[in-house]
Amino acid sequence: MATEKEVSGGLGLEWRVTVPEGSTVKMEPEPSWISSTWNRLVELGSKLRAKVSTFGKKVWKIGADSPRKVIHGAKVGGALTLVSLFYYLRPLYNGFGSSAMWAVMTVVVVFEYTVGGCLYKGINRAIATLSAGGLAVGIDWVASKSGEKWEPVILSASVFLLASAATFSRFLPTVKARFDYGVTIFILTFSLVAVSGYRVEELINLAVQRIATIAIGIAIALSICMLVYPVWSGQELHLLVSRNMEKLADSLEGCVEDYFVKSEITDAKESSATRLEGYKCVLNSKASEDSQANLARWEPAHGGFGFRHPWKQYLKVAAALRNCAYCVEALHGCINSEAKAPEYMKKHLRDACMKLSSDSSKVLKELSSSIMLMKRSKSIDALVGEMKNAVHELQNAFASLPNHLTQTTASSPSESTEGKKNSNISIADGVALMEAMPLMTIVSLLIEISARIQGVIDTVGTLATLARFEGIRNEKSSSKVQAEEQEDKALQEV
Amino acid sequence: MATEKEVSGGLGLEWRVTVPEGSTVKMEPEPSWISSTWNRLVELGSKLRAKVSTFGKKVWKIGADSPRKVIHGAKVGGALTLVSLFYYLRPLYNGFGSSAMWAVMTVVVVFEYTVGGCLYKGINRAIATLSAGGLAVGIDWVASKSGEKWEPVILSASVFLLASAATFSRFLPTVKARFDYGVTIFILTFSLVAVSGYRVEELINLAVQRIATIAIGIAIALSICMLVYPVWSGQELHLLVSRNMEKLADSLEGCVEDYFVKSEITDAKESSATRLEGYKCVLNSKASEDSQANLARWEPAHGGFGFRHPWKQYLKVAAALRNCAYCVEALHGCINSEAKAPEYMKKHLRDACMKLSSDSSKVLKELSSSIMLMKRSKSIDALVGEMKNAVHELQNAFASLPNHLTQTTASSPSESTEGKKNSNISIADGVALMEAMPLMTIVSLLIEISARIQGVIDTVGTLATLARFEGIRNEKSSSKVQAEEQEDKALQEV
Numbered sequence: 006m007a008t009e010k011e012v013s014g015g016l017g018l019e020w021r022v023t024v025p026e027g028s029t030v031k032m033e034p035e036p037s038w039i040s041s042t043w044n045r046l047v048e049l050g051s052k053l054r055a056k057v058s059t060f061g062k063k064v065w066k067i068g069a070d071s072p073r074k075v076i077h078g079a080k081v082g083g084a085l086t087l088v089s090l091f092y093y094l095r096p097l098y099n100g101f102g103s104s105a106m107w108a109v110m111t112v113v114v115v116f117e118y119t120v121g122g123c124l125y126k127g128i129n130r131a132i133a134t135l136s137a138g139g140l141a142v143g144i145d146w147v148a149s150k151s152g153e154k155w156e157p158v159i160l161s162a163s164v165f166l167l168a169s170a171a172t173f174s175r176f177l178p179t180v181k182a183r184f185d186y187g188v189t190i191f192i193l194t195f196s197l198v199a200v201s202g203y204r205v206e207e208l209i210n211l212a213v214q215r216i217a218t219i220a221i222g223i224a225i226a227l228s229i230c231m232l233v234y235p236v237w238s239g240q241e242l243h244l245l246v247s248r249n250m251e252k253l254a255d256s257l258e259g260c261v262e263d264y265f266v267k268s269e270i271t272d273a274k275e276s277s278a279t280r281l282e283g284y285k286c287v288l289n290s291k292a293s294e295d296s297q298a299n300l301a302r303w304e305p306a307h308g309g310f311g312f313r314h315p316w317k318q319y320l321k322v323a324a325a326l327r328n329c330a331y332c333v334e335a336l337h338g339c340i341n342s343e344a345k346a347p348e349y350m351k352k353h354l355r356d357a358c359m360k361l362s363s364d365s366s367k368v369l370k371e372l373s374s375s376i377m378l379m380k381r382s383k384s385i386d387a388l389v390g391e392m393k394n395a396v397h398e399l400q401n402a403f404a405s406l407p408n409h410l411t412q413t414t415a416s417s418p419s420e421s422t423e424g425k426k427n428s429n430i431s432i433a434d435g436v437a438l439m440e441a442m443p444l445m446t447i448v449s450l451l452i453e454i455s456a457r458i459q460g461v462i463d464t465v466g467t468l469a470t471l472a473r474f475e476g477i478r479n480e481k482s483s484s485k486v487q488a489e490e491q492e493d494k495a496l497q498e499v
Numbered sequence: 500m501a502t503e504k505e506v507s508g509g510l511g512l513e514w515r516v517t518v519p520e521g522s523t524v525k526m527e528p529e530p531s532w533i534s535s536t537w538n539r540l541v542e543l544g545s546k547l548r549a550k551v552s553t554f555g556k557k558v559w560k561i562g563a564d565s566p567r568k569v570i571h572g573a574k575v576g577g578a579l580t581l582v583s584l585f586y587y588l589r590p591l592y593n594g595f596g597s598s599a600m601w602a603v604m605t606v607v608v609v610f611e612y613t614v615g616g617c618l619y620k621g622i623n624r625a626i627a628t629l630s631a632g633g634l635a636v637g638i639d640w641v642a643s644k645s646g647e648k649w650e651p652v653i654l655s656a657s658v659f660l661l662a663s664a665a666t667f668s669r670f671l672p673t674v675k676a677r678f679d680y681g682v683t684i685f686i687l688t689f690s691l692v693a694v695s696g697y698r699v700e701e702l703i704n705l706a707v708q709r710i711a712t713i714a715i716g717i718a719i720a721l722s723i724c725m726l727v728y729p730v731w732s733g734q735e736l737h738l739l740v741s742r743n744m745e746k747l748a749d750s751l752e753g754c755v756e757d758y759f760v761k762s763e764i765t766d767a768k769e770s771s772a773t774r775l776e777g778y779k780c781v782l783n784s785k786a787s788e789d790s791q792a793n794l795a796r797w798e799p800a801h802g803g804f805g806f807r808h809p810w811k812q813y814l815k816v817a818a819a820l821r822n823c824a825y826c827v828e829a830l831h832g833c834i835n836s837e838a839k840a841p842e843y844m845k846k847h848l849r850d851a852c853m854k855l856s857s858d859s860s861k862v863l864k865e866l867s868s869s870i871m872l873m874k875r876s877k878s879i880d881a882l883v884g885e886m887k888n889a890v891h892e893l894q895n896a897f898a899s900l901p902n903h904l905t906q907t908t909a910s911s912p913s914e915s916t917e918g919k920k921n922s923n924i925s926i927a928d929g930v931a932l933m934e935a936m937p938l939m940t941i942v943s944l945l946i947e948i949s950a951r952i953q954g955v956i957d958t959v960g961t962l963a964t965l966a967r968f969e970g971i972r973n974e975k976s977s978s979k980v981q982a983e984e985q986e987d988k989a990l991q992e993v
Contacts, residue, residue, distance in 0.1 A: 074670045082663035089694040113687040169576035193607040200583045292786040335829040446943035
C-alpha cells in the first residue's frame with residue numbers, strides 16, 4: 006500500500022526501475038503513454054481505497070449510532086435461517102413439498118423494521134391470500150362448469166376486471182394507507198390461482214399447503230420481530246413528536262439568544278449550530294410521522310400504550326408544532342438577514358425578547374416532557390401564564406420604544422440620516438423606524454409564535470384526555486360521563 | 500329501496516302490516532324490542548346505502564379527475580391477461596413449466612404507475628435476480644464439494660450472513676433511495692436458490708427457466724407501461740414544481756389583495772379560498788418531489804427531457820420555493836391574526852404593498868412558465884428590476900409613515916389612546932406603533948419573501964443552464980468551454 010503512494014509521488018522515473026530489465030528498451034518509444042496509464046491506475050486505486058474507507062466509516066457510524074439497525078439485520082438473517090430448516094428436515098419437506106418456498110418468500114417480504122410494519126404486511130398478506138384464493142377457486146369452479154371453450158374466456162375476463170379494479174382502488178387514500186400491500190398480494194394470488202387452475206388438478210390441496218406455509222412464514226417473521234428487541238412504530242412516533250418539540254424549543258431559544266448576545270458566544274457557535282437547526286427536523290418529519298402513525302394502528306398494546314392509543318392525535322400535535330416551526334423558520338430568516346437593527350434598539354428590547362423566547366421555550370419543553378412521561382404537567386398553567394405576561398411586557402417595551410428613540414436620535418443621530426440632521430423629529434423617526442424594522446418583525450414573530458404555541462397546548466391537552474395521561478382524573482371522568490350521556494340519549498331516541 | 504325509506508319514516512306501525520298474519524300475536528309481548536331492532540336495521544341499511552353512495556361518488560371523482568389512473572388499472576389488467584397466456588398456450592407451458600408463475604408474479608410486482616417506477620423495479624429485479632442467483636449457485640457448488648455434513652452448515656451460515664448484511668445495507672441512504680427493492684429480491688433469490696439447491700438436482704436448468712420467465716414478465720410490464728399512455732416521473736416532477744410555483748404566486752398575491760381590499764371581494768371569497776391555500780401544496784409536496792426525482796433518474800429520454808436531465812436541480816428549485824412558502828405561511832398567519840392595523844395606516848401602505856406582492860408574484864409566474872416551456876424568459880430581468888423597485892418604494896412609503904402618523908393622530912387620535920390625548924407626540928406614536936405592528940410585520944415579510952425569491956431565481960438559472968433551456972446559448976457555450984478547459988488541465992497535470 007505504501008509503495009503505491011511512493012510511485013505516484015515519484016512519477017515515471019521510479020516506475021521504470023521496477024520493470025524487468027529486458028523490457029525496458031521496448032517500452033521506451035512510448036514511456037509517457039505507459040507512465041500516464043500507470044499513474045492513472047494508481048490514482049484510481051488510491052481514490053477507490055479512499056472511497057471504500059469513507060464508505061466503511063459511514064456504515065460503521067450508522068451501526069454505532071443505532072445498534073438496533075444491526076440487530077434488525079441479524080433478526081432477518083436468523084428468521085431466514087430458521088425457515089430454511091423446512092428444506093433440510095426431510096419429514097417437513099415431504100409434508101409441504103415445494104410450497105416451502107412460500108415460507109421463505111413470506112419471511113423475506115413480511116419482515117419489516119418495526120412491529121407495526123411487520124403486522125401490517127403479515128395481516129394484509131394473510132387476508133389477501135385467503136380472500137383472493139377463495140374467490141379464485143370459486144371462479145375456477147364456475148368456469149370449469151361452463152365448458153372448455155368458455156373456460157379461458159371467463160378466467161381471462163375475471164383476471165382483467167379484478168386486477169384493473171384492484172389496481173385502481175390503490176389510488177383511494179384509505180386503501181393506499183392501510184391495504185396497499187394487501188391489494189398487491191390479492192392481485193398476485195388471484196391471478197396465480199385462477200390461471201394455474203387451468204392446469205393443476207389438485208387446486209384445493211395446493212391451496213391448503215400454500216396457506217399453511219405462508220402462515221408458518223408469517224408466524225416466524227412476527228414472533229422474531231416482536232420478541233427479539235422489538236422496535237414499535239407507536240413508540241417511535243411518540244419519541245419523535247416529543248423530541249421534535251424539544252428541538253424546536255431549543256432552536257427558538259437559541260436563535261433569539263444568538264441574536265441578542267451574539268458577541269459573547271462566538272466560541273460555542275459551532276456546537277450550537279446543530280441546536281439552532283432543530284426546527285428543520287420539525288419541518289421535514291411529516292412523511293415519517295404519517296407512516297409511523299399508519300403502522301402504529303396495527304400494533305397491540307405495548308409499553309404504556311393501549312391497543313387504541315390515539316395515534317392520530319399525535320399527528321395533530323405534530324401539525325400544530327409544524328405551524329410554530331414555520332414561524333421559527335421565518336424568525337431565523339429575519340435574524341440572518343442583512344438588515345441589522347442598531348445596537349441601542351436591540352438593547353432596549355433585549356430582555357423582553359429573551360424573556361418571551363425563554364418562556365415560550367419552557368412551555369414547549371414542559372409539554373414535551375409531559376408527552377414523553379405520559380403525565381399531565383402540574384406547572385403548565387403557571388408557565389403559560391408567565392408566557393402571556395412576557396408577551397405583555399414585550400408589547401409594553403415595544404410601545405415605549407419611540408419615546409426612547411426620540412431621545413436617542415436627538416443626542417446621537419444615526420449615520421444614515423446624513424443631510425437630514427436638521428429636519429424635524431418625525432422624519433428622523435421615519436429613518437429610525439426603517440432601521441428598527443427587522444427588530445419589529447422579530448418581536449411580531451415572537452408574539453405570533455407564542456400564539457401558535459397555544460395551538461400546541463390545545464392539541465396536547467386533547468392527547469392527554471384521549472390517551473388518559475396520569476393526573477387528569479377530572480377530564481377522564483367527565484368525558485366518560487359525556488359518553489354515557491350520549492349513549493342514554495341514543496337509547497331514548499330509539 | 501324506496502320501501503325501506505317509507506318504513507323508516509312510519510316507525511313500527513307499517514312494519515307490523517308486512518308481517519305474515521299468524522305471527523303477529525306471538526310477537527306482541529315484546530314489540531318495542533322488535534321494532535327497535537328493526538328500526539336499527541333499517542337505519543343501518545340507510546346509513547350503509549349513504550356510505551356506499553358517498554364512496555361511489557368519491558371513486559367516481561378520482562376517476563373523473565384523473566382518467567390516467569383508470570387507464571393505469573386497465574393497463575395492469577391487460578398485462579396480466581397477456582401474461583396468463585403462458586398458461587393457456589400449451590407449447591409455451593411445456594417449455595417453461597411451473598416457472599411461468601414467475602412471469603405473473605413479476606408483472607404484478609414490477610408494474611408501477613410511472614415509467615420510472617416500473618424501470619426502477621424491473622432493473623432492480625433483473626440485476627438482483629442475476630447476481631443473487633449466480634452467487635447462490637457458486638456457494639451451492641462449494642458446499643456440495645465439502646461433504647454432506649458441512650453442506651447445510653455452510654449454506655445456513657451464508658444465508659444468515661448475506662441476509663443480515665443486505666438487510667442492514669437498506670439503512671444506507673443511497674441504497675434506500677435506489678436499490679431498496681433490489682435488496683429484497685437479492686435476499687429472496689439467494690435464499691431460495693441456496694436452500695432449494697439442497698434438494699433440486701437441475702439447479703442451473705431451473706435458474707435459466709426462471710430467469711427467462713422473469714425477463715418475459717419484465718418485458719411485458721415495461722413495454723405496456725411505456726407504450727400505452729405512459730406516465731413519466733420526470734414529467735410529473737417537472738409539472739409539479741412548475742405548478743407549485745404558480746400556486747405560490749397566486750397565494751401570495753391573493754392574500755395581500757385580500758387583506759387590503761377585503762370588503763370589495765367578499766362575494767368571490769369562497770372561490771378564492773382554494774387559491775389562497777396554494778402555499779400549503781408547496782409546504783406538503785416534499786415527499787412526492789423526492790420520490791419522483793428518485794424514479795426519474797431511471798427514465799430514458801422522453802418529451803423534451805434528455806437521459807441525464809438534471810432532476811436533482813428540480814429538488815433545489817423546490818427547496819428554494821419552499822423557503823419562500825414558509826414566509827408566505829407566516830404572512831398568512833399575520834394577516835389572519837386578531838390584531839388589526841388601523842385603516843388609515845393600511846391605506847397609506849396599500850398601494851406599495853400590493854405593488855410588491857403583485858411584482859413578486861409576476862416574477863414567480865414568469866419563472867414557472869420558463870420552467871414549464873423550458874425556455875429562458877426574456878422579461879425576467881425587467882421583472883426582477885421592477886420587484887426591486889417595488890421593495891424600495893415600499894421602504895420609502897414605510898419611512899414616511901410616522902410623518903403621516905403624527906399628522907393623523909393630531910387630527911383624529913385613535914380610540915385606544917383615551918386619556919392620553921393630551922400627552923406628548925412620542926407617546927401617541929408609541930401606541931400607534933403598537934397598532935402598526937401587524938402591518939410592519941407584513942411589510943417586513945413581503946420584503947423577506949422578495950429576498951427569498953432571489954434564491955428561486957438563482958436555482959432556476961442553474962436549472963436553465965444544466966438542462967440547456969432554449970435561448971441561453973451564451974451560458975451553454977461558456978459552460979462547455981469551462982468543461983473543456985478543465986479536461987485540458989487534467990491532461991496537462993498527467
